[in-house]
Amino acid sequence: xxRRSVLALGGSALSIAVTGCLGGSGSSPExxxxxxxxxxxxxxxxxxxNVSRPIPPRQxxxxxxxxxxxxxEPPSPLEDSAVDYVTRFEEAxxxxxxxxxxxxxxxxxxxxxxxxxxxxxxxGAVVRLKTVYGGQVLDDDGPGAIYDSPQVFVTYYVxxxxxxxxxxxxxxxxxxxxxxPDPWENGDGLACFA
Numbered sequence: 001x002x003r004r005s006v007l008a009l010g011g012s013a014l015s016i017a018v019t020g021c022l023g024g025s026g027s028s029p030e031x032x033x034x035x036x037x038x039x040x041x042x043x044x045x046x047x048x049x050n051v052s053r054p055i056p057p058r059q060x061x062x063x064x065x066x067x068x069x070x071x072x073e074p075p076s077p078l079e080d081s082a083v084d085y086v087t088r089f090e091e092a093x094x095x096x097x098x099x100x101x102x103x104x105x106x107x108x109x110x111x112x113x114x115x116x117x118x119x120x121x122x123x124g125a126v127v128r129l130k131t132v133y134g135g136q137v138l139d140d141d142g143p144g145a146i147y148d149s150p151q152v153f154v155t156y157y158v159x160x161x162x163x164x165x166x167x168x169x170x171x172x173x174x175x176x177x178x179x180x181p182d183p184w185e186n187g188d189g190l191a192c193f194a
Contacts (some may be wrong), residue, residue: 038120039121042121043121044187048077049165053190054093054097054101054150055096058101059103065105067096068095070092070093073160073193076160078159080159083115084156089158089190090129093165099132102135105137106135106143108136112129115127115128116176118179120157123148123159125157125158126157126183127155128155128176133149133151135147150170157187159181161193161194164183166183166186
């Protein structure tokens, strides 16, 4: 019985030591770009001549899922409405992306299941969403394959001049404390406003 206690303690100490050695990214917090508080960062760089988001054409068959419009410029002040704005943007993004990616859809459903907000540079907002979606493809012979998604995490950076989106699929172990995916590190510019 005593041996089990000693082994358990030894195993715990080993796992803590290994976690400490393997848990870091290999760079010190001073050199890691994400170590700086979000509120102190500059907004993510966006080449406004190169922004892109899925915009499928209207589907000829009225019995198929139709694309939706993206929301316009972010409202002002953004702080009070950032989650709603980002949720509407993501719902339009995902639906339009699925139409382009899969072709005509007989059915589509999707939505945001959780939201988190983070500190942001002045005038901006950082919102992370957990989403799921699914649908049914329309084949030439009628209803086709039914599909659904893994959990998808997206993080948006939004301010009066830009919308930036980063995505990670299937990461069920992400914590609200971490900004993963990070729109500064791997975000795509979706929209620019004058």
